[in-house]
Amino acid sequence: MSTPCIVLNNVCCQIGGQTQLDIPALTVLQGERVAVIGHNGAGKSTLFKVLTGFVQPTHGEVQVLGRSLGASLDTRQWRLLRREIGQVMQGLHLVGRLSALHNVLIGALGRVGGWRSWTCFFPAAEIQRAEAALQQVGMLARAAIRTDQLSGGENQKVGVARMLMQGPRLILADEPTAALDPTAAAEVCQLLVAAAAGATLLTVVHNPALLPVLADRVIGLRQGRVVFDLSVSEVGDRQLVDLYRPLGSGFTPHWQVALPVPLPHEQGHST
Numbered sequence: 001m002s003t004p005c006i007v008l009n010n011v012c013c014q015i016g017g018q019t020q021l022d023i024p025a026l027t028v029l030q031g032e033r034v035a036v037i038g039h040n041g042a043g044k045s046t047l048f049k050v051l052t053g054f055v056q057p058t059h060g061e062v063q064v065l066g067r068s069l070g071a072s073l074d075t076r077q078w079r080l081l082r083r084e085i086g087q088v089m090q091g092l093h094l095v096g097r098l099s100a101l102h103n104v105l106i107g108a109l110g111r112v113g114g115w116r117s118w119t120c121f122f123p124a125a126e127i128q129r130a131e132a133a134l135q136q137v138g139m140l141a142r143a144a145i146r147t148d149q150l151s152g153g154e155n156q157k158v159g160v161a162r163m164l165m166q167g168p169r170l171i172l173a174d175e176p177t178a179a180l181d182p183t184a185a186a187e188v189c190q191l192l193v194a195a196a197a198g199a200t201l202l203t204v205v206h207n208p209a210l211l212p213v214l215a216d217r218v219i220g221l222r223q224g225r226v227v228f229d230l231s232v233s234e235v236g237d238r239q240l241v242d243l244y245r246p247l248g249s250g251f252t253p254h255w256q257v258a259l260p261v262p263l264p265h266e267q268g269h270s271t
């Protein structure tokens with residue numbers, strides 16, 4: 001039997017008197033690939049903040065990687081837990097004045113200490129790991145380029161490489177393809193899934209067409225509640241229309257996924 005990676009029991013999160021999350025029960029097993037979808041304000045980002053301890057639920061129990069979150073965890077225990085959680089966020093939080101390689105090395109700070117980043121001095125073994133991570137996402141040839149001189153898709157690849165440096169057991173990706181064109185989005189998704197091999201991958205997805213690339217299981221959130229929890233093959237137009245209709249956004253789902261983009265190593269060269 002697979003080991004639970006995430007367990008939520010009777011979790012309710014209220015902010016400013018408004019219920020942001022209300023989940024009676026949810027379990028994600030180690031190694032699963034799960035997508036979370038829903039309109040703006042559905043509770044997706046709140047869920048991620050709860051899982052990383054930045055928002056405390058009003059009541060209920062949250063377990064992540066076998067640890068119960070809450071006041072019982074001291075600062076050191078939180079630090080150790082967060083080392084095992086990799087994040088690829090919409091904002092990326094890359095340091096623009098630093099090279100792609102240096103940004104990837106920041107992913108090693110949980111092991112080597114923050115002063116390494118200030119002095120730009122990292123052990124040779126960590127530099128080799130960072131170069132290997134960049135190679136894996138097809139960015140080794142751009143290692144010396146400042147990230148404020150890279151394209152959006154290239155920066156997302158750097159973010160994935162930085163996450164690889166952590167070697168996390170749980171990966172949280174919050175709309176990792178936001179603002180990318182369809183080709184770049186499909187490539188980043190494939191790289192993210194490859195990078196998550198052996199880990200649990202939980203992704204907030206904006207474009208439903210990317211669901212089959214990113215996930216085996218899909219959780220639909222609306223007004224903080226789970227309205228469906230299905231395998232990706234069971235999610236179709238009816239579920240998507242019902243999920244997004246309250247927005248009145250005129251959402252028209254399309255179930256046509258971009259053609260798979262060959263990974264950099266399959267192309268035989270870095271991009």
